[in-house]
Amino acid sequence: MSIARHLKQASLALFIVSSAAALQSAYAAGTEAGTSISNTASVNYSVGGVAQTPINSSAATFVVDRRIFLSVVAITPSPTELAATVPAAVGVVRTFRITNTSNRPIGFRFTPTNVGSDNFDLANLAVRVDSAAGQPIASFTPGTYDGATDTATTVAMLAADQSTTVFVLADVPGTAANTQSATVNLQAISIEPTTLNVGAVGADIVQTAGADTAGIDTVFGDAGRDGTESTTNVYTVSSATLGVTKSATIISDPFNNTSNPKAIPGAVVEYAIAIANTGAVPAQQVGVTDALNANTAIATGAYSGNDIEIAVSGGGGTTTCTAAADADGCSVASGTLTIAGASRPSIPAGQTATVRFRVTIN
Template sequence: MTSKLIYWGTIGLAATSIVVAGPAHAAGTTAGASITNTATVNYQVGGVAQNSQTASDTFVVDRVVNLTVIDLDGATTSVVPGQTAAVTTFRLTNTSNETLDFALAATQPTGGAGAHSGPADNFDVAAVPIYRDTNGNNTYDAGTDTLVTYADELAADASVVLFVVADIPAGRANNDRAVVQLRATAREGGAAGSLGATITQTTGANTAVKDTVFADTAGVNDGARDGAYSAADDYTVQSATLAITKSSRVISDPVNATTNPKLIPGAVVEYCIAVANSGSVAATSVAITDPVPSQLTFLGTGQTYSLSNGPIALNGTVSGGTCNTDGTAGGSIAGSTVSGTLATVAAGATRTLVFRATVN
């Protein structure tokens, strides 16, 4: 047994160097293999060569269990409120010296720092199923990639890409963040298509059979040398944050015309509905409706004091808190309700709908 102890000591040192100094690789000779070497002694008696004497030693290579899980995205995954099938991507690599199964678990921590720079975790996604990259293109393909709870029969040095696919709750605010963690735990035995049994590390002295040594380092939610490894990724909500402001100003009245006009019957009132986006992405298809009160009459095309660019102006701007009449003609009125759609309100921009009416 002495030779086995010496040999394993050498392998253990090499494996430690790999973990610390460079990329992970399988720990050499396959676990369970028998290694035999034979020494030969030749000698003479009275100058006459005698039959050679030999002695052999055989030992079994022990098993080192090691693995890595890494986040392949390299940055947070940007999502919008209500998005379905938002994907984070991981790679599991078996750096053991034996083919193993790996039980998989996707979890969500409560609070704490994000997996990438930026805000901390403050919400949970609706679900965290795990899919295996079936066609090897490193991209999640709904209906093609396979829903899994374990990685089956992963050979030494082999890798598999895994996707955590989540639904983002509606109503989340800009820069909200959800962290997801993927953990893989080594399992042994079991036929293809079934998850193997829990692996136990060998305790005590070296034995004559295949022993097991855990060599994994600590992940985000597991410890060192526990036969498991975990990594984290996160989702960050990128949303439009809209603030709606409605204002009015008197343009003219029948007595004062445009000089210090007052809100008397017959006066022309200009309404402005301003939509400001303080979020990080554009808002699109922003539909505005505004019922005109019965005390007012909408000023249509060709009527005095209607806007020069049409009875309803869309996509105008705001300067110093005052709406400009620089929009383009658009929108409609049905009955007494004015409506119009702003195609896009960019992040940091303000766009308007403007119309005029007379006081009855």
């Protein structure tokens, strides 16, 4: 390859980088719309070698027009937001940053929508705008959703080159499964600004048609040349996924005791209900019910003097409870064993809880 060709390619690359930088710089707010720019030309001359009085032109004056430019950026979900994205969760938050790079204050309204090419649709999509109003200064954390004070649904006015945080709230369907995802699109539409104490939403900004006027015209500078921008954020479900198996082991019978016992009347059988959590987050307050066969009766005192044992793997510990209807939450009533109340285990991701109890064959 010739030196000239190398130089040509290098120059082209430099031109592209320089052009990109120039465009980025051009999209800063710049001179404020409505600014009047005026100047006058002066002409000096002489006649017969004698300087004459300079003459000045009339003033050339024009008004800087309004250029609408904005950006919408998705913020990576926080650990709190990720942890809240579980089946049947209500009002799960995703965060967006809205920036006004127009050369004049404008407002914004918003449209959140489901994107169709994902695993499920979110319900009750709503927009809330971050606000310090009503919060003590020391307790306000910008960019963090506060349901008590972040109640506005539009941005009445945002100064040039300023940003604000907008939240999309959505309900996750109960049918959503672990690792499934839904995508939400947030569209920001530029509107005429209003003062912060005005409840009415400004009208959508309209681009000026035809030739330049003497007033402040409006030009859309955004990518679609329509005064709007949008982007997406994702709700990925992190849920517990439970699987349950039940097994029976003959412990003893009246004739063989514990040596090769058989399932004959009077024999003691231990049931083990294994609940495995193969999901991404803990399953909390896991309750169990088990309708005992009419040909069996609960055996008592098998586990350190108590009737039921609950063991959680991975360091979750082992507890016992009684079959009596008392404060421990375990009971056997009307032929049904129930694990409820304080005895309900929490099962960490990747761990198993095993409920054991024994019955006697009638």
